Structures are given as C-alpha cells and as structure tokens.
Amino acid sequence: MALALDFGGTLARPGPNPDAATVTEVLRGLPGASIPDGFAAVFDQVARRVRAADRQRGEQTAFAEQVRLAALESGAVLDDPAAATRAVFTAVPDAEIDARAARALRELHDSGLICVLACDTQRPESVRRRTLRDAGISDCFDALVLSSTLGVRKPHPRFYAAVVEATGCPAAEILFVGDTPAKDVIGPRTHGMRAVLISAEGRPAELDPAIGVIAHLAELPAYLESLHER
Template sequence: MVDDGVIDHGVAESGEVLRAIAAAGVRLVFAGNTEPGDDRRARLRTAGLADLFAVVLQSGQLGVAKPGLIFYRLVVAAAGCPPDRVLCVGRDMARDVVGPLVHGMRPVLLRPDGLGPGELLPYGTGLIRCVGELPAFLG
C-alpha cells in the first residue's frame, strides 16, 4: 500500500523506484484519505504513475478512511495476499504505522527528517528517509 507521501516525495525518484518494484512483480495499491470528489488518479496520471497501481483506494469515494478497520480490510483485499505480506508506506504515524500494525500489516514510515520530537518507532516498523530505501524492505 502506498499513500500520497510516497508520490509527493520526489516524483522522479518515486516513479523510478515504484517502476522497478512493479517490474519485479509486486502488486502496488494506492490507498489514501481523500475528500469526497477528490480523485488522486489525476495526480497519478500527471506524474506518469497511474499504470503502476493495480488498485486505487480513496476514502472519499469509499466512505471509509484510515485508520478505520474497514479501510485496512479493503487494502488487504486489494493487495490479494495475507496482511503480513502487505507493506504499508506513508508519512503519518497513526494512519500509516499504527493502523497497519494493528491489522497485521508491515508499516514503513517515510520521513526525510526522521522522527519528530517525542516520537517512537513501534517495533516492527521500518523508517526510510527517501523512497530509494524502500526496496530493502521488500525482500
């Protein structure tokens, strides 16, 4: 599962890394909290990344959002594999780390500047500073 944080973090680098991951046979799912009527597929097309994602899940269209249980169940269903094989990548501690951990997924926090003051990285969570570090968590 990938959210806006990965796309926003340097489109050129993100695109190159995501293309390599998809070429390796990994099923990519975009999953983000959006406002009703907001469609991130346009941003993905503009960035040249739309073709990489097997499924695009947007809370504004689904009526459920992260960190809700149903949203994560939809992510797992879209991924087509058991939760412990789903790698969730995003910038938000509650939505992209704690929520996925609670639901048995493997989170990776994307933070160019590392953790904020007082933040602790939960056990089992990866921390990357750039999208280029993501492939290390796939093997």
C-alpha cells in the same frame, strides 16, 4: 507480496484544498448553475460541520455531498454535485508527484509487487487517476483505495479491510508505506500488515524499534533488498 502506498507526503508533495471562494467561482462557471452571493459563507459552515461530524464517526462525507448541502442551504441551483466536484478539483491542482518517488514505484512494480494506492483524499477517483496518468505511473497501481470512494478515512478498520481486499493477499503479506505513524504504521500493523514509515527527520522516539524507517520513498527498493538478503 503487496505494497500499499500512501499518497501525500509519500509519493507526492501535498496539494492545496479548495477554499470556499474557489468553489464558488468554479460553480458559477457551470452551465445552468445559479450561485447566490452568500454561498461561500454557507459552504464554509457546511464544511466545518461535516468535518466535525466525520471526525466523531471516523467517516468521510463526499465533497459532492458538501456541495449539495451548501446549495440546498444557500438556495443555489446546481444540477449535478458530482460534476461540480470534478470541476472544482480540475481547477484546484492535485498534489505534485515526486519524480524520485515515481521512479522507485516503477522499480517496485516492475519487480512483481502488487501495488495499491491507499490514501485519504477529498478528490474523486477520476481526478486522482488523472494525476497518476499525467505522471506516467497509473499502470503501476493494481487498485486505488481512496477515502473519497470508501466513505471512511484511515485509521478506520474498513479502510484497511479494503486494502487487504484490493491486494488479494493475506494481510501479513502486505507492506504499508506512508508518512503518518498513526495511519500508515500503527493502523496497518493493528490489522495484521507490516509497515515502513517515511520520515525525513529520522525515527520518532516513540516508534517501535522493529518498524523500519526510511527518509524517502526512493530508499524503499534498497530497504526491501536488504530485508531479503537478511
């Protein structure tokens, strides 16, 4: 059996996204960069345009590509958008991993579950791996499935196909756990997986009664044990 685990709102408290002013400040500190005064406004315009197009296609444009487009349109000089992206997400804190959730993950991993992180994020894989490493749980994940790497976000079918491939298990043997019904429950179930919703407010009225609901990831080991006993 494998566990596919969401990140923000499930394993961690959501972190901030970089605003245009922060991006501009970080880029101006990079060697060889020349960032004009109008860059922040252009970056905002590019980000809005890209988000709208991505929503229509169900895709995700890499943050580095947004930076490259903003540099091109503003006349900025920037040697390496990928390095710029790493610098931005080093300056902007990632989400804070919940200690109780981390302990539950450790217990589940040590019990023999294959564990895959499966989440939407703008952050590159190197940054997310650093966050997991700093929290002492990087070894708990057999693979990372990130929208920033795939180029598609949940609930795109390619995302769930990548989760199945990453686990190496049949879809029916994968339990997807997250806090967003459409992305972490309905989407996975549509693609043959099982799912558990994390909801501190309790079961949503419209949710299928057959779907398990827990208030916090810390409850997942006991929930799985109860299923095993039944």
